[in-house]
Amino acid sequence: MEALESRDGNRLCIAVNGRLDSVSADGFADRLTLCLDGKPEAMIIDCAGLEYMSSAGLRSLLMAAKRCRAESIRLALHSLRPNVLEIFEMSGLLKIFPIFSDKAAVASSFGE
Amino acid sequence: MARAELTMRLHNRLQEIRRFAEAALALFETAGVPKSLGSRCVLATDEMLTNIINYAWPTGGEHLIDLRLVIEEGVIRVELIDDGHPFNPLEAASPMPPETLDDCKIGGLGIHMARQAMDSLRYARSDDHNRLVMTKFTKERNLADGSA
Numbered sequence: 401m402e403a404l405e406s407r408d409g410n411r412l413c414i415a416v417n418g419r420l421d422s423v424s425a426d427g428f429a430d431r432l433t434l435c436l437d438g439k440p441e442a443m444i445i446d447c448a449g450l451e452y453m454s455s456a457g458l459r460s461l462l463m464a465a466k467r468c469r470a471e472s473i474r475l476a477l478h479s480l481r482p483n484v485l486e487i488f489e490m491s492g493l494l495k496i497f498p499i500f501s502d503k504a505a506v507a508s509s510f511g512e
Numbered sequence: 513m514a515r516a517e518l519t520m521r522l523h524n525r526l527q528e529i530r531r532f533a534e535a536a537l538a539l540f541e542t543a544g545v546p547k548s549l550g551s552r553c554v555l556a557t558d559e560m561l562t563n564i565i566n567y568a569w570p571t572g573g574e575h576l577i578d579l580r581l582v583i584e585e586g587v588i589r590v591e592l593i594d595d596g597h598p599f600n601p602l603e604a605a606s607p608m609p610p611e612t613l614d615d616c617k618i619g620g621l622g623i624h625m626a627r628q629a630m631d632s633l634r635y636a637r638s639d640d641h642n643r644l645v646m647t648k649f650t651k652e653r654n655l656a657d658g659s660a
Binding site for chain 1: 527547548559562565621625
């Protein structure tokens with residue numbers, strides 16, 4: 401798993417690639433925590449390169465979502481592959497996450 | 513789908529799950545198992561292996577898990593056998609899908625997801641071993657329209 405960060409003003413974009421499973425989830429959660437410590441106004445996670453996710457990976461995203469909520473940081477996930485979207489569906493957590501089809505859909509949700 | 517079988521002896525290390533996933537996906541491809549079915553079986557097995565590796569041996573140490581994956585006419589079966597602490601995953605409560613982020617609990621998702629991904633889970637404890645058998649039917653459509 402690799403996570404590439406980029407900034408767009410005070411928005412943080414993170415592109416996740418590879419497998420988010422019980423091997424990589426803790427490292428990813430730590431990474432998200434560090435990112436959120438920087439108090440961005442929004443965290444946008446690009447999942448186009450995310451090949452696989454288990455409940456461990458989902459848990460790291462859930463913890464980040466809770467923190468975003470508590471600290472009024474906007475969160476958006478976009479460009480999920482069908483198999484990853486299916487995992488969100490199976491978990492019953494699909495409606496908990498702000499998921500968008502692509503980057504443009506995120507921008508328009510931000511009123512742009 | 514051709515009949516195919518994979519047996520593996522995994523160490524109680526999380527990295528071993530990736531070794532299983534690679535081998536299973538290769539077998540599914542060779543046997544002509546549709547991708548969506550194969551990935552559900554891999555997910556369920558990942559979840560149960562993660563549980564076993566993280567919780568079956570509270571005192572740690574090196575342990576082995578025996579895995580058998582069988583693809584047969586109409587069914588995919590995964591069997592996991594470990595000599596860890598007795599644990600029946602079927603007795604673990606399945607979390608209700610939360611309505612809001614605040615309702616959402618951080619733990620307990622893995623077993624729920626394995627149940628969602630597969631058609632049946634069976635557990636037995638015998639000879640001081642946990643024995644879990646997960647089954648996925650591959651002909652749901654035929655069953656649904658009565659032509660099976």
